[in-house]
Amino acid sequence: MSETPKHLLIVDDEAALREAIAERLTDHGFVVEQAGSGEDALERLASFAFDVLITDLKLPGMDGRQVLDAAIERYPDLIAIVITGYGTVKDAVEAIKQGAADFITKPFQFDTLMHVLRSAMERRRLKSENAYLRSQLEERYRFEGIVGRSRPMRELFQLLETVAATSSTVLITGETGTGKELAARAIHHNSPRRANRFVALNCSAIPETLLEAELFGHVRGAFTGAVANRQGRLEQAHRGTLLLDEIGTMSPGLQAKLLRVLQEREFERVGDSHTVKIDVRVIAATHSDLAKMVGDGSFREDLFYRLNVIPVQLPPLRDRRDDIPLLVQHFLEKLSPGAGRGPVTMSQEAMRHLMAYHWPGNIRQLENAVERALAFSMGRTQIELTDLSTDIQNQPAAAEDSQIWFPEEGLDFGRYIEAVELSLIRRSLERTQGNKRQAARLLNLKRTTLIEKLKRLEPAPAAAAATKV
Numbered sequence: 001m002s003e004t005p006k007h008l009l010i011v012d013d014e015a016a017l018r019e020a021i022a023e024r025l026t027d028h029g030f031v032v033e034q035a036g037s038g039e040d041a042l043e044r045l046a047s048f049a050f051d052v053l054i055t056d057l058k059l060p061g062m063d064g065r066q067v068l069d070a071a072i073e074r075y076p077d078l079i080a081i082v083i084t085g086y087g088t089v090k091d092a093v094e095a096i097k098q099g100a101a102d103f104i105t106k107p108f109q110f111d112t113l114m115h116v117l118r119s120a121m122e123r124r125r126l127k128s129e130n131a132y133l134r135s136q137l138e139e140r141y142r143f144e145g146i147v148g149r150s151r152p153m154r155e156l157f158q159l160l161e162t163v164a165a166t167s168s169t170v171l172i173t174g175e176t177g178t179g180k181e182l183a184a185r186a187i188h189h190n191s192p193r194r195a196n197r198f199v200a201l202n203c204s205a206i207p208e209t210l211l212e213a214e215l216f217g218h219v220r221g222a223f224t225g226a227v228a229n230r231q232g233r234l235e236q237a238h239r240g241t242l243l244l245d246e247i248g249t250m251s252p253g254l255q256a257k258l259l260r261v262l263q264e265r266e267f268e269r270v271g272d273s274h275t276v277k278i279d280v281r282v283i284a285a286t287h288s289d290l291a292k293m294v295g296d297g298s299f300r301e302d303l304f305y306r307l308n309v310i311p312v313q314l315p316p317l318r319d320r321r322d323d324i325p326l327l328v329q330h331f332l333e334k335l336s337p338g339a340g341r342g343p344v345t346m347s348q349e350a351m352r353h354l355m356a357y358h359w360p361g362n363i364r365q366l367e368n369a370v371e372r373a374l375a376f377s378m379g380r381t382q383i384e385l386t387d388l389s390t391d392i393q394n395q396p397a398a399a400e401d402s403q404i405w406f407p408e409e410g411l412d413f414g415r416y417i418e419a420v421e422l423s424l425i426r427r428s429l430e431r432t433q434g435n436k437r438q439a440a441r442l443l444n445l446k447r448t449t450l451i452e453k454l455k456r457l458e459p460a461p462a463a464a465a466a467t468k469v
Helices: 015-027 038-047 064-074 090-098 110-135 151-164 180-189 208-216 252-264 290-295 301-307 321-335 348-356 362-376 413-431 436-442 447-457 460-465
Strands: 007-011 031-035 052-056 079-084 102-105 170-173 198-202 241-245 266-268 275-277 281-286 310-313
Touching: 007 015, 007 038, 015 031, 015 110, 031 038, 038 052, 038 064, 038 275, 052 064, 052 110, 064 079, 064 090, 079 090, 079 110, 090 102, 102 110, 151 180, 151 310, 170 180, 180 198, 180 241, 180 281, 208 252, 252 266, 252 301, 290 301, 321 348, 321 362, 348 362, 413 436, 413 447, 436 447
Parallel strands: 007 031, 007 052, 052 079, 079 102, 170 281, 170 310, 198 241, 241 281
Antiparallel strands: 266 275
């Protein structure tokens, strides 16, 4: 069993059998509800997202296959097991074609039911896990997905780790391109909800007329084009995390409905009168000043306070320039293989201009700049200043010492001096196309001294690669 109890609905008109099964399943950690008819089952299914349905095929009035049809249409990920007691397996096979996970024939032992149930749950778990891994493209989220070592970022990492351990609503603010969705994913993937889904919805990317149906879902016939029932993002994120990006663009009417979700943990799908209970953590994100919007009446004050339980402010790139070399390295490692390239570096001159640029588009703009430079470098192993866009080239370069990073615990002076020495030796070798004698002359060193320093400071394979004398 997983850590989260599975909610199960058992449907059977034989009360004694139904209650006996429910009692045993409860002992095994399930949260069980019972229905004595198909109509009763549909009412319960309409108001709660069950994980498992066990239904007899032969019921008075609406039969089990009709219940199964309605249940799977409403909840495509539902695990359904059918019970048949009338000698033929034909109906059960048809039920499996409808979407049931398995069937069991009366009379049966409880252990047999548990075996069928556990097997079905394990198959569904593996299927969901594989789909989830594919959708994430094997992206790993601890906090390594967020790159930075500057003081603002170290403070952010500490805050994200603290926030992740709670279930509180979070409001992430920051300029465009600062990584708000990445921060939200990091919170989710370090939270107790990490085994369940992370669902993102950009409120500014969907027309206002469609946003309500996208968020809450809809039933068939709710509006033109609604040809089938459809889960909204809230239901998709059940027991997981929902990110509402650019929350400031949401209309006042939809703000009121979202407020109810946060207060009551329930909602109705568009075109439906049944209330759906939901368990979801909401993270909102925006580049807008919501407090100012509250002041001018364009954003609800009560919703703002519901969202702003834990505020997380992401720093703009201009306030964390020390992270630019690290980010550039990260993007080069990420983008080079896709461009069919081996390892690529950024020249010191190009890096100084990147450090000095103001980056109004923040990290997203920096990544685009690195991708462009990679394309313009035409297969070279080092990106030069001329490979960067003209606005970055025309930016006065940062001074050499602006790239020195002083950690809070103090600088390792010896290691830093060694790194400076190695950088100077490498640049002199680049300047002389690897000729050690000429490089030593540039540095006012003896050739033997340069070779000794190179052996001491650089790994053997790299040192051996500079073979010219």
